[in-house]
Amino acid sequence: MSAIPASPALRAAGPASPGRLGLQTFLANRMSLASAVIVLLILAAAVAAPLVAPHDPNETDLLRRLQPPAWLEGGEWSYLFGCDALGRDILSRIVFGARVSIFIGVAVVALATAIGIALGLAAGYLRGWTDIAISRVVDVLLGFPYLIFAIALMAMMGPGLQNIVLALVYKEWVIPCRVVRGETLAMRQTEFVEAARAVGATRGRIMFGEILPNILSPVIVVATIRMAHVIILEASLSFLGLGVQPPTASWGSMVADGRAFILDAWWVSTFPGLAILVLVLAINVASQGLRDAFDPKIND
Amino acid sequence: MIETAPETLLSIKELRTCFPTRAGLVTAVDGVSLDVRAGECLGVVGESGSGKSVTFSSVIGLVRRPGYIAGGSVTFRGRELTALSPAELRAVRGREIAMTMQDALTALNPALTIEEQIVEVLLAHAVDLPRAGRKAEARRRAVDMLRLVGIASPETRIGDYPHQFSGGMRQRIMIAIALACRPMLLIADEPTTALDVTIQAQVLELIADLRRQLGMSVVLITHDLGVVAEYADRLAVMYAGQVVETGPTRAVLDSPRHPYTRGLLGSIPRLSDLDAPIRPIEGQAPELVSAGEGCRFASRCPMAVGACYARIDLVDVGPGRAARCIRALETAA
Amino acid sequence: MTPAATAPSAAPLLDVRGLGMRFSVKGGPFDRLLGRPRREVAAVDGVDLSVAAGETLGLIGESGCGKSTLARAILRLHEPTVGKVTFDGTDVTALGRDELTALRRRMQIVFQDPYASLNPRKSVEQIIALPLRVHGLAKGRAARDRVVETMEAVGLRSAWLSRYPHQFSGGQRQRIGIARALVLNPDFVVCDEPVSALDVSVQAQIIDLLAKLKRELGLTYLFISHDLAVIGHVSDRLAVMYLGSVVETGPTRAVLARPRHPYTQALLSAVPRVEGGGAARIRLAGDLPSPLDPPSGCRFHTRCPLAMPRCKTERPVLRPLGDGTSAACHLTETA
Structure with a gap:
């Protein structure tokens, strides 16, 4: 058969921006789609925490001290994952704790990405002394172990939600900055950037108008991967007692609280630990799918 | 088995190669029939998307996935190549048919020295290497090949990496690798683009010299009619996956029978006649997804008539010549 | 004093004198700080050119000869190291940033690669309208009208305004690049290998289009190509470059009919011709020397079949040869 069924060629099918094509690819990948749904569900639960959580997360009830999960002997279905050492409902604390984790993940990555984009574009496009100055700072910051750096900052600034965000952003911007700088270096050689210069476009317009839209995909992919990382860092800080202060629920501090009872009441640490695992895994799988869909290097 | 005429080295019959794409099935090679005779140079000319490269990567079993050969036959010295196992094909590729790629920089392995790359081919394919001192003999032959393709001081340069050579030198090295096992057929895919x-000029002269010295056949795939005019004995013009005209090079170029060949010749700027206007072929090549039965050039053809949209086969238009055009004979000069 | 490469009667629209462009190969400011020696490449080395209003100057040379760098230095996309570029009486090399931006309305460029030269994230309308927005010339409806008008002039359908570059073929993309260059109504356009990446039949369409636009809009071109046949057809005069310098220049027909420089002769003889015949091929030995380490004397002497001992030591200058052509070769003195 030499006649080929003439399906309407995609190329001719009206405007299709590269972004929309990427979205189609992403939606076709079931694993990452499912992961994205999980992330969105956790996000929704966090936003609507007072409606979703069965109990007040800070309500103590010493009679329910270390009550096991519902399916074990002594458990109750209204306290699905059991209770902690103060008799607080673990499920409710996980739901409220998601607010802290997600807030810090989003805030840190958003701030760090904004700073990283600005400095990375400047370093990569302007080159010269700007590049040297920014790149040296990046190198120095990369030389510090992340957690120890954050612990030192927290020790100086004292605990608190805002301080956690600042302590993490201090170093976190380095990652998007390096990605942006590298991509910008490649972009500034392209003919379309040269074309923009040839028509007299300003440096700002070229950096933000021409280059930025083309490097956004890798930046977004990196941002999602880093978000998972930041959530773990926050949990680590809270676990060490340097993070969110009691009685506010945070997954990291919940794992820390349960440490002492891990042999007798394993559920106190395990369920918040699982929450961290599920959220981080889902974000990573979803970002994997994002990269496959939007990274032109893989797409071709 | 198909009985081929003694002088025919490679015979392609009704070859079809398809690529599934998002937009549908693309038949990149659609019913191509071509012969390569012993010792000749066949020029294959076409623009991008004409299927000229895919035709010959199909011949040697190197169609890029997800592409596949959908039909037709390829016989090389009486053997059906499309029926061979991957291992058998590999043996044919190394020893009897060699192909050089357009981009020598990406076709050579940047992490290996030239020596390692040529010796590897020799050890894998050369059957006549002595058992004792195989490596030394392979190296000696590698040096000989480099000398043959005109690399100065090959004994020392054989230890260099691809990036240490210029573009022209890399193309020579690729030819040296291709010819290391003295194949009977060299397929040169855009060797000079x-x-x-x-x-x-240096590289094309080299290929012509080697062809004479080694008595091999050459398929010269190119978009440049000038290159074909100077180096090919016979010529096949491809358009949108089909051969539209074949024949002895001079005869085809002097009196083209297919309107596409004529259009192509008219659109080339010529140094010998700066006053001759350049006449572009209007429009662009069709999307292969929606290619139908009829002449694929019809939408751009100044001579198209209603009958052009029905199935059209290659017809004889002179000694050793054929064209895929129902009006080919009208235009005979 | 080096004689002018060309001597048009009226003042030329573009005049280039002694233009040089050096790149340091390794290291940026940091190496300078540490006092490391710089290795320099003279990509363009003392080039004189002039282009009269309304003419096309063809610039030909092989890869690495510096022709594209020269074009970018003329437009100050790269800052030239030495020399002077005068455009319509204005010293381009002395302009400040704002004046330069203003001048860019009159000097434009069409690029070689129709894939790399269009921003893949922008629609055709955004791409062609960018120059208008940069110069604050038109907005909204007026901008769109001007974009549509330009698109139609280069043979693109206005229905394609909101399409993205990946939806076009190579030839159509090159038309988009031409529209972007022309939307500001420039006087002078650098065409940097505008047809090299295109198929033969499409190449002819673009050559045709550029010729038509030149006639209709009264443009002046600097047309860069490595293809002597293309240059032969589009240019009134041509300049041949080898390793950063112009080795021969003159009216296109005169140079092609009687090339004086051995490099031009070799280039001309190397072009494969469909019609067969042509001059006997002059085989050049070896490759282009590295610009990092250029040969002494005449830079072509390492490959020149006619080299004399003098060529190794003394660098020839461009010398006028009567019929409007000039060549930089010691042999032309005795000829």
């Missing part, structure tokens, strides 16, 4: 014109 990436090269400057003075270097292009």
